[in-house]
Amino acid sequence: MPKDSLVIFDCDGVLVDSEPLAALAYVRAYARNGLEIEAEVISHCVGMKQADIIAKIHQLTGHLLPDDATDDIWGETKALFTEQLASTLDIAAFLSKLETARCVASSSSVERINHSLEVTGLAHYFGPSIFSSSMVKNGKPAPDIFLFAAEKMGFAPERSVVIEDSRYGVQGAVAAGMTAIGYVGGGHTHDGHGPELMAAGASAVCASWDEISAELLKRGFV
Structure with a gap:
């Protein structure tokens, strides 16, 4: 060997x-900040780091998550992962x-x-x-x-x-x-x-x- x-x-x-759960976490985090996105949008971002995903979502949907709301993504992700991953x-x-x-x-x-x-x-x-x-x-x-x-x-x-x-x-x-x-x-x-x-x-x-x-x-x- x-x-x-x-x-x-x-x-x-x-x-x-994790990818289906991660996509749901983004949808929920954006919704908490009054921005509606579909989970399908995240399929274009698989493999990217968070900053690049946020930029890609902005490019695809016109919705830009405020800088002070990015922690919401991890909060939603951690909760879903803890329960279902x-x-x-x-x-x-x-x-x-x-x-x-x-x-x-x-x-x-x-x-x-x-x-x-x-x-x-x-x-x-x-x-x-x-x-x-x-x-x-x-x-x-x-x-x-x-x-x-x-x-x-x-x-x-x-x-x-x-x-x-x-x-x-x-x-x-x-x-x-x-x-x-x-x-x-x-x-x-x-x-x-x-x-x-x-x-x-x-x-x-x-x-x-x-x-x-x-x-x-x-x-x-x-």
Whole structure:
């Protein structure tokens, strides 16, 4: 088994099935501030960090959330996650068998990542190896977060593989010189999701963790 490979996991939509809940949280946060948006709008923002999502919603709807109301997003998100968030199907079994190095590289805040992993029972699989786009200058689709994570973990980009569910994440991984595998097993998966990830540069698209395990083995990462 190779010891010189790193598996980098996105969090939302990959480790935890959070995207439908996150979209609802945005709808509720905007409604609290007198702004009506549809959950479908958030589908255009999957993989982005919060500041970029707010800007994208403004672009698409004309509604701009006031700066002093951005904390409402986390408040709504945390409440929904605490009550309803679940891990993706079979991820715990996959992680329990994975013997290579691993980390999380997410567009979410460190607080949100840690909360997501805690409430789903996945935190112990990663320990302190948590990296957020808040730690780098540019969010996905820029490669910054992936290069930062690999450097901190001590791995070269070419020995790093990224599991992503968004086109922005796949684009960022490819720009970092890493192998990207698309995951389409989350609750937000839609018609065209897999082809979208392939078009963004994914080397393969998988709907289950068994499929991802086989891809990692085939490509020499485990």
